[in-house]
Amino acid sequence: MQDLLRNVSASYKDFSARQKKIADLFFREPIFIAFSPALEVGKRVQVSESTVIRWTQKLGYRGYTEFQHTLQRKLAEERLDNAQQEQPAGADQSFLENLLDADITSILKLKQTIDEENLLQVVDRISKSERRYVTGNFFDFGLAQWFGGWLGSALGNTAMMQPGTAAYYGQMAELGPHDTIIAFAFPRYTRTLMDTLEQAKRKGAEVIVLTDSEESPAAKSADNVLVVSVNANLNIDSYTAVHALLTSVMRFVYVKEHAKVKEKLAQLEAAYTDQDIFI
Known part of the structure; x- marks a missing residue:
């Protein structure tokens, strides 16, 4: 210029x-x-x-x-x-x-920086968890809801964890070693999310964090960190690479738990048909 x-x-x-x-x-x-x-x-x-x-x-x-x-x-x-x-x-x-x-x-x-072995560990943990909770900074909550919605449809036993709600405190009270929290932590980071991850870690839950840097404050509480960059063009964040990573995770889960996911999605489709939802 x-x-x-x-x-x-x-x-x-x-x-x-x-x-x-x-x-x-x-x-x-x-x-x-x-x-x-x-x-x-x-x-x-x-x-x-x-x-x-x-x-x-x-x-x-x-x-x-x-x-x-x-x-x-x-x-x-x-x-x-x-x-x-x-x-x-x-x-x-x-x-x-x-x-x-x-x-x-x-x-x-x-593509050049992703650690595929780490990604497979994340997929394995998500698949094996008794309960999955998905959360994030309030800027990232749309991503969390989209991903959590798919996990719920495909695997069941998945809930959104939104700090400050009545459900949140009940979820934190029940959290244990067989549960997994999947957290979206992109700038700007919030103290509320950091507190949630620290509490989850103390309770023995597995913590998976998707964030923009290994130096992210959320990374210190994580068992697995998936690092993916967010473009900030003209002060508007683009989560294109994050969506690409999440889609890859979803596809790996689908392959790993094919029979279970296929059955769950078939049940969901039957419910759609029964309610005559789609034109």
Whole structure:
């Protein structure tokens, strides 16, 4: 992004009065220019669409579209994580393609770093547990509910553990060595989740943590840690790699407990049919 800013700054003295209006808008609101048609940009600073196009050509681009794609890419590169920056996107890619590439990169990183033996231990523990409890930071509770819902459908004896509820205290009171807590602990970490994991550990329960780093505060209470990165592009977290990891765990569980899972899902399907739920 800095090289683009320098290019516009260096050319500023050669711009006409109308072109300087566009340049000033670029310095103030680059995101507006990145995602607005040339006509809208012109209206914002009271110049014609053709003036906007000529301005980009004066900067060395074939036209507004090429300049806009370059600006989108520069803005994306500025905000993508280090893994994305190590493999910068091509100049001809759109902003959307850059964002999707960042998610692809996070999955490739997972592929390269995942400890498959550890993953199989997690699958084995989940399968053998008498009871499974799934919990997480409140930012991660949607993930926890999705994964816990599938485990409940496939294996039974699975419940959501939500701190602060009446059910939570009953679950903690009953927790024992034959139970497993599966916790989602991605930033921002909460004290409530850390306290839950510490209590579970004291009670002898198995603790499995999915988190973004071995240095995560949740890792110290875990018997098994599955590390997977979360992209934070434009301050919006992407859990694409986390979903990929969870899907792999689910498939391993399905293979390991095939007969049991098949029977449970058949029972569920029969209930759906009996209630005439689906069209």
